Amino acid sequence: MVVEPVTLDGRLVRLEPLSLRHLDDLCESGLGGDVFGWYIDPVEDRRGMRAWIETALRNAETGAELPFATIDRATGRAVGSSRCMNIDRIHHRLEIGSTWVAPRLRGRGFNSAAKLLQLEHAFERLGGVRVEFKTDSLNERSRAALLAVGATFEGIFRDHMIVHDGRLRHSAYYSVVSAEWPAVKAALAARVERQSARV
Numbered sequence: 001m002v003v004e005p006v007t008l009d010g011r012l013v014r015l016e017p018l019s020l021r022h023l024d025d026l027c028e029s030g031l032g033g034d035v036f037g038w039y040i041d042p043v044e045d046r047r048g049m050r051a052w053i054e055t056a057l058r059n060a061e062t063g064a065e066l067p068f069a070t071i072d073r074a075t076g077r078a079v080g081s082s083r084c085m086n087i088d089r090i091h092h093r094l095e096i097g098s099t100w101v102a103p104r105l106r107g108r109g110f111n112s113a114a115k116l117l118q119l120e121h122a123f124e125r126l127g128g129v130r131v132e133f134k135t136d137s138l139n140e141r142s143r144a145a146l147l148a149v150g151a152t153f154e155g156i157f158r159d160h161m162i163v164h165d166g167r168l169r170h171s172a173y174y175s176v177v178s179a180e181w182p183a184v185k186a187a188l189a190a191r192v193e194r195q196s197a198r199v
Helices: 020-030 046-061 110-125 140-148 178-196
Strands: 013-017 066-072 078-088 093-101 130-136 152-162 168-177
Touching: 013 110, 020 046, 020 066, 020 078, 046 066, 046 078, 066 110, 078 110, 093 110, 110 130, 110 178, 130 140, 140 152, 140 168, 168 178
Parallel strands: 093 130
Antiparallel strands: 013 066, 066 078, 078 093, 130 168, 152 168
């Protein structure tokens, strides 16, 4: 499973390799709201966003992550981000995570379209057998979104992480496996069509 930087093109969004040239757009899209409220280490200002991008780029250099900027095809502006992470090349699995989109675009297909592109890449180009997702067990919006894209709830990892305020986080795990992908793809593509009709 050869994982390297790539641009993924869709009708609504384009996922391109994350870089510091996306900093201004991501600050505009992600700061000042609730985007990072559930993150282990929330991003609160421009300096924090720059550090967040730089960490992703360092992880990409080691091959541990494949970070993307989510580009609105209509405007050419970065409106969010996502990553392939916890990449296991031996067992052909990876996690899609650290995903967000500008609050003003929620429910309009951008998140679903980004997930569709990443899942297509994982299963159809990388030969993945499993894609997993995790979120804070208390994050009901994220959990509902994962079910909506077709992922299966697998269970809770108790006391899995320590968040910035010292709280012990339980992580809810979800996955899509290769045998499920054709049905998940069809349903997710239809969801993107329905949601993008609102744009």
